[in-house]
Amino acid sequence: MYAQQIKTGARRLKSLAEMEPQERAFQEHVDAGSKIEPKDWMPDGYRKTLIRQISQHAHSEIVGQLPEANWISRAPTLERKAILLAKVQDEAGHGLYLYCAAETLGISRDQMLEQLHNGQAKYSSIFNYPTLTWADVGMIGWLVDGAAIMNQVPLQRCSYGPYSRAMVRVCKEESFHQRQGYDSLIKLCRHGTAAQKEMAQDALNRWWWPALMMFGPPDGESVHSAQSMAWKIKQNTNDELRQKFVDQTVPQADYLGLEVPDPDLRWNDARGSYDFGEIDWEEFHRVLGGDGPCNRQRLEDRVRAWEDGAWFRDGLMAHANKKADQKSLGRADAA
Amino acid sequence: MDAPPHANRTHSNDALFAYTLRLGDNCLVLAQRLSAWVGHAPALEEDIAVANVALDMVGQAQLWLALAADLEGQGRNADDLAYGRDAGAFRNLLLVEQPNGDYAKTLMRQFLFDAWHHPMLVALAASSETRIAEIAAKAAKEAAYHLTRSRDLVVSLGDGTGESHDRMQAALATLWPYTGEMVLADPVDEALAVTGAAPDLATLAAIWSDAVGATLTEATLVRPADGYAQRGGKQGVHSEHLGYMLAEMQFVQRAYPGGTW
Ligand SMILES: [Fe+2]
Ligand SMILES: [Fe+2]
Numbered sequence: 001m002y003a004q005q006i007k008t009g010a011r012r013l014k015s016l017a018e019m020e021p022q023e024r025a026f027q028e029h030v031d032a033g034s035k036i037e038p039k040d041w042m043p044d045g046y047r048k049t050l051i052r053q054i055s056q057h058a059h060s061e062i063v064g065q066l067p068e069a070n071w072i073s074r075a076p077t078l079e080r081k082a083i084l085l086a087k088v089q090d091e092a093g094h095g096l097y098l099y100c101a102a103e104t105l106g107i108s109r110d111q112m113l114e115q116l117h118n119g120q121a122k123y124s125s126i127f128n129y130p131t132l133t134w135a136d137v138g139m140i141g142w143l144v145d146g147a148a149i150m151n152q153v154p155l156q157r158c159s160y161g162p163y164s165r166a167m168v169r170v171c172k173e174e175s176f177h178q179r180q181g182y183d184s185l186i187k188l189c190r191h192g193t194a195a196q197k198e199m200a201q202d203a204l205n206r207w208w209w210p211a212l213m214m215f216g217p218p219d220g221e222s223v224h225s226a227q228s229m230a231w232k233i234k235q236n237t238n239d240e241l242r243q244k245f246v247d248q249t250v251p252q253a254d255y256l257g258l259e260v261p262d263p264d265l266r267w268n269d270a271r272g273s274y275d276f277g278e279i280d281w282e283e284f285h286r287v288l289g290g291d292g293p294c295n296r297q298r299l300e301d302r303v304r305a306w307e308d309g310a311w312f313r314d315g316l317m318a319h320a321n322k323k324a325d326q327k328s329l330g331r332a333d334a335a
Numbered sequence: 336m337d338a339p340p341h342a343n344r345t346h347s348n349d350a351l352f353a354y355t356l357r358l359g360d361n362c363l364v365l366a367q368r369l370s371a372w373v374g375h376a377p378a379l380e381e382d383i384a385v386a387n388v389a390l391d392m393v394g395q396a397q398l399w400l401a402l403a404a405d406l407e408g409q410g411r412n413a414d415d416l417a418y419g420r421d422a423g424a425f426r427n428l429l430l431v432e433q434p435n436g437d438y439a440k441t442l443m444r445q446f447l448f449d450a451w452h453h454p455m456l457v458a459l460a461a462s463s464e465t466r467i468a469e470i471a472a473k474a475a476k477e478a479a480y481h482l483t484r485s486r487d488l489v490v491s492l493g494d495g496t497g498e499s500h501d502r503m504q505a506a507l508a509t510l511w512p513y514t515g516e517m518v519l520a521d522p523v524d525e526a527l528a529v530t531g532a533a534p535d536l537a538t539l540a541a542i543w544s545d546a547v548g549a550t551l552t553e554a555t556l557v558r559p560a561d562g563y564a565q566r567g568g569k570q571g572v573h574s575e576h577l578g579y580m581l582a583e584m585q586f587v588q589r590a591y592p593g594g595t596w
Contacts (some may be wrong), residue, residue, distance in 0.1 A: 065374035065382065072370040072389075076587040076596040077414045078400075081366075082393045088373050096379055109379075116590035133588050134596075186594070191595040199591075301375060309377020312438050312492065319491035325387025 002060040002124045002148055003053040004216040004288065009045040010227035030232050035161035038104040046231050050160050051105050052121075053114045053233065058098035059123035061091050063298050064114075067131040068140055076134060084137060084179055090173045097169060101162040117303045125284060126214050129155030135188055135196075135203035141181015143211040143249065149174045150245045151215070159232035182252065189256040197257070204253065205261045212276075213284045215242040246274050349383040350526045351464065352406040353426060356416070357523075357569055358459075359399030360427035363417055365448065365575070367584055377438050382537055384484065388445070391477040398470045422577045426440045429568040430513040432577045439492065439502035444510055446485035447547065450519045453478040456588060458534035468531060486550050492562035493554025504556050515564020518543060523569070 015022050023043055029036065036042055065088050072088065075081035079302035096289040099109045115121035126144055131137060152171050158164040216238040219225040229235035246265075253260050286292065369389035376382040400413035411419070430448055435441045456478050459471030492499040518540035521529070527533035551558050567573065588594075 049420045062374075062379065069374040071369075072373060073583050074586050075365060076418070076591075076594070078363075078393055078417055079414075080596055082368075082390055082397070084372065084557050085373070085386050085393065089383055089390065092374075092379055092382040092386065096383070099379070115465045146555035148348055193591065193594055196594050305375045307376065309381075309438065311496065311498045311502060312381075313496030316488075317491040317495075318499070319495040322494065 002064075002151065002214075003056040004122070004124060004214070006049060006053045006056065006224060006228065006229040008049045008231075009214060009225050012223055013226055013230055027230075030159045030230075032320055033232075034159075035160045035164065037161050038265055043228070046233075047105050049161065049228065049231070049233060051102055051107050051198070053228075054098055054102040054163055055107070055115065056106070056122055056124075058095045058102060058112065059121055061095035061098060062099075063123045063127045063302060064144075065095075065303055066298055067127055067129070067232040067294075068143050070131050071134060071137045074134065075137075082186065083184075086159045087177050087180065090177065094166075094170045094173070097166040098163075101160075101166045104162045113306065114212050117299070119290070119299070122288065124214060125287040127208070127294065127298060128287050128295045129210050130294050132179065132206070133199050133203060135185070135199040136207070138181045138184035138200070139203040141177050142185055142252070143178075143181075143207050144214070144248060145174050146183060147178040147211050147214045149178060150241045150248075154235040155234060155243075157232070163233075184258055189258060200256065201258050204258050208261050209279065209283075210287075212242055212246070212279055213281075213287075215245070217281055217284065220316045243273055246276055250274050254288065338393070346357070346407075347526075348406050351467075352403055352526055353407060353523045354499060355399050355403040355467070357426040357428075359396050359403055359413075359416070360425050360543065361431050361448075361452070362392040362399065363396035364391075364425070364427040364580065365445075366396060367580055368431065368433075369441070369445075371435055372438070372441065381438075385468075387483055388484070391474075391481070395470070395474045395477070398474070402466055402470065414418065414588075416590045420581075422573050422581055423571045425466075425573065425581070426518050426571060427563055427568050427573075428513070429574055430510065430517065432568070432574055433510060433513060434576055436506065436509070437502060439499070440447075440506040440509060442485060442488050442492070443503060443506035445481070446489045446550070447514050448517075449482040449485045449512055450546045450550070451514075451543050453482045453537065454539055454546075455534065457513060458539065462533060463531035481542060485588065489550055489556075490518040490554045492557040503554065507556055508559055509591050511559040512565045513561060515561070516566045516568060519564060519566055 007013060014023075020026060022041055025038070026040075026042060026046075029040075038047075068084060069088050069092075072081060072084050075084050102112060103109060108194045112121065116123070126147075131140070149171060152167050152174060154162055155167040156171060158167065160248060185200055188200045192200075207242065218239050219237045225234065225237065250260060250265065266275055267273075268275045287295070290296075357538050366389045369385050369392065372385045373382060373389070376385050396417070400416045404411045404413055404416055428448075429443060433440075433444055453475065456471045456475035459467055460475055462468040462471065473574040489503065493503045494500070518536045524533060524536055528535045548558060587596075
């Protein structure tokens with residue numbers, strides 16, 4: 001997902017009886033479905049886990065601007081250009097709310113960016129794939145925003161108040177993005193030329209598996225996943241969400257007349273779900289570890305934007321300080 | 336014999352077509368330039384702001400080009416005009432096609448344009464041509480916001496650090512020769528000014544000059560001396576830069592003719 005493989009610092013789950021009174025009160029509060037707010041006491045691990053998850057989510061929104069921004073200048077109509085600009089602008093806005101949500105936990109945006117730039121913090125593996133044709137833009141809206149929604153809808157019920165509220169705003173916009181992406185694929189596949197449909201099929205071939213990887217590896221016996229669930233940061237297992245995504249998406253591919261690139265994909269009547277093939281987790285780990293097709297390029301772009309922009313940020317700060325000094329001087333004169 | 340319906344006008348549809356193309360092309364070309372910063376701006380707030388301005392400009396381009404296509408009456412639409420013309424048929428100012436350079440140059444270009452664009456749209460909102468007046472009234476609201484933003488940034492960065500000041504001053508020097516064209520009237524401008532369809536550019540020149548002068552003073556920037564004003568964009572004689580921009584912008588339409596997008 002936008003946050004993949006978040007470590008919680010837990011080695012095993014504590015029972016209520018083993019907890020100190022403060023932690024027990026916290027856990028009971030969470031168990032009752034109440035929200036934790038910034039000023040409330042919280043276990044250190046809970047705070048650190050949320051910082052990791054929310055900042056990774058924010059970084060994904062920011063880096064996620066790049067593959068789509070790559071096509072703004074080449075969008076094939078003025079309307080598509082406007083829609084894409086608005087979408088990428090929304091993603092930057094999501095990054096902004098999420099950085100603000102993480103800041104309530106005692107970390108600054110500059111610190112988080114530093115962690116992104118030095119490679120300490122991760123972002124979603126999906127944004128390390130290239131956008132090679134116009135159809136990739138539609139594919140990202142349909143599949144990537146679609147997968148993001150699967151994950152973010154339950155996050156609206158996350159125990160941490162600022163994160164859950166940020167998700168409410170974000171989810172509305174993501175579903176809009178998903179519909180616009182799908183709509184542009186309908187144009188290519190159902191109203192377009194043979195070459196356009198071919199372009200869409202090629203894009204699906206390249207994006208299908210990376211989209212499934214967005215949900216992360218099966219939780220299995222992961223203590224981190226169990227701890228996140230106990231804290232109500234996470235509500236569903238990775239496999240549950242992935243299955244839901246496949247079940248929702250395959251009929252949409254059928255409507256487009258596109259073939260999902262998975263020979264093992266078939267409807268399972270007994271389960272009432274689609275069975276699908278084995279995901280290449282080696283590829284997932286390789287991309288997350290830095291060797292995807294675009295990891296270096298994406299990070300370089302972000303670091304360059306930050307470094308080249310230092311004079312701009314310093315200039316604004318210097319001007320604001322001058323104004324503040326003049327104001328306090330003015331007050332001193334008046335006194 | 337009855338007089339033709341437009342006999343009372345002293346300007347032709349050709350002049351109106353040319354004029355609305357200029358307005359639309361300015362917006363389209365500047366939007367295209369600004370888009371290149373999305374995801375690469377110096378701060379997250381700037382990624383958002385630059386996308387927002389670009390989005391407004393695309394919207395305005397759509398309105399002007401749709402009107403231009405209608406005035407032309409050849410069955411073309413706004414997209415045909417945007418994606419089907421070669422550089423020589425574009426009528427934008429040379430200023431807006433200037434390369435982005437650093438963020439200082441992008442912001443200075445924006446300010447110099449906004450300081451002209453906003454009063455231009457305010458004047459056009461009173462145009463004798465209703466369809467022009469309607470688009471201008473809507474666009475003027477957006478342009479007012481663009482001008483406030485670019486003006487504030489020019490002041491802050493001009494009067495910021497030594498480096499930000501020097502960058503803004505250098506950007507100003509590079510762009511200054513392209514500002515004269517905005518207020519240099521040609522026969523199209525004159526024909527429309529006579530009927531009240533468009534403002535008199537001499538009046539606009541004074542408004543622009545005062546606003547720019549005041550802002551530069553506040554920004555502690557030195558106003559360059561007026562030299563020869565580079566010109567030609569409004570008549571379709573552009574810099575070398577425009578062809579590359581269009582090659583990129585029009586690529587998909589040209590590589591996949593007859594598509595539905
Ligand atoms: Fe987003
Ligand atoms: Fe989105």
